[in-house]
Amino acid sequence: MSSAQQVRRGRFITLEGIDGAGKSTHLSFIRDWLARHDVDAVFTREPGGTPLGEKIRELLLAPDTRVSLDAEALLAFAGRQQHIAEVIAPALDAGRWLVSDRFTDSTYAFQGGGRGVPFERIRALEEWVQRGLQPDLTLLFDLPLDVAAQRMSGTRVLDRFEQEAADFHQRVRDAYLRRAAAEPGRFAVLDSSRSIETIQADIANHLQTLWERG
Numbered sequence: 362m363s364s365a366q367q368v369r370r371g372r373f374i375t376l377e378g379i380d381g382a383g384k385s386t387h388l389s390f391i392r393d394w395l396a397r398h399d400v401d402a403v404f405t406r407e408p409g410g411t412p413l414g415e416k417i418r419e420l421l422l423a424p425d426t427r428v429s430l431d432a433e434a435l436l437a438f439a440g441r442q443q444h445i446a447e448v449i450a451p452a453l454d455a456g457r458w459l460v461s462d463r464f465t466d467s468t469y470a471f472q473g474g475g476r477g478v479p480f481e482r483i484r485a486l487e488e489w490v491q492r493g494l495q496p497d498l499t500l501l502f503d504l505p506l507d508v509a510a511q512r513m514s515g516t517r518v519l520d521r522f523e524q525e526a527a528d529f530h531q532r533v534r535d536a537y538l539r540r541a542a543a544e545p546g547r548f549a550v551l552d553s554s555r556s557i558e559t560i561q562a563d564i565a566n567h568l569q570t571l572w573e574r575g
């Protein structure tokens with residue numbers, strides 16, 4: 362996607378996982394690590410990341426939204442197209458790093474695995490919207506469902522996805538793990554049931570490798 366010859370394209374990192382897997386806990390660690398290494402980085406999220414995307418996020422997460430399976434996937438990709446055009450591509454083209462809290466693997470996991478939208482349909486949208494753009498590194502925070510559910514319980518009102526039954530979340534987790542197995546070069550699967558320090562040591566190693574990559 363880069364048009365600039367002299368500016369090296371930035372790095373694109375995504376964070377993924379089932380609800381309650383703890384990715385937000387590690388965002389500030391990633392932010393600090395990049396700042397310590399003088400990396401100019403943009404932090405963003407999906408659904409969201411742009412004014413349009415944040416409106417779509419509200420619709421997707423509101424417990425009272427009625428939406429068909431395909432409309433849900435299309436909304437995710439409509440927000441993503443805007444996010445790429447407005448935020449992601451410009452940042453990477455300017456040589457900045459971009460860290461997105463969720464991206465297309467979430468659509469494969471939640472709409473594909475969770476809801477049952479065929480993967481081929483998601484792949485067609487991915488090709489249309491991303492035109493080959495893929496993250497350089499995807500950190501998949503993985504942990505058993507019961508641990509994730511415990512972490513989420515009692516804190517706040519649950520959104521439309523968090524309210525889904527355990528079998529939905531199990532299918533989401535399985536879809537993530539299948540994707541990670543199919544693309545081991547891009548994915549780092551982090552066992553989130555370990556201590557925060559151990560997980561962060563792992564994250565630091567992955568960031569270091571990406572940083573050193575020529």
Ligand code: TMP
Pocket residue numbers: 380406407408421437462463464465467468469471472522523
């Ligand atoms: P978050 O609070 O972790 O950002 O969660 C947003 C929710 O949106 C989460 O339950 C996963 C869901 N989601 C999808 O269903 N499809 C998508 O494409 C994305 C990006 C998120």
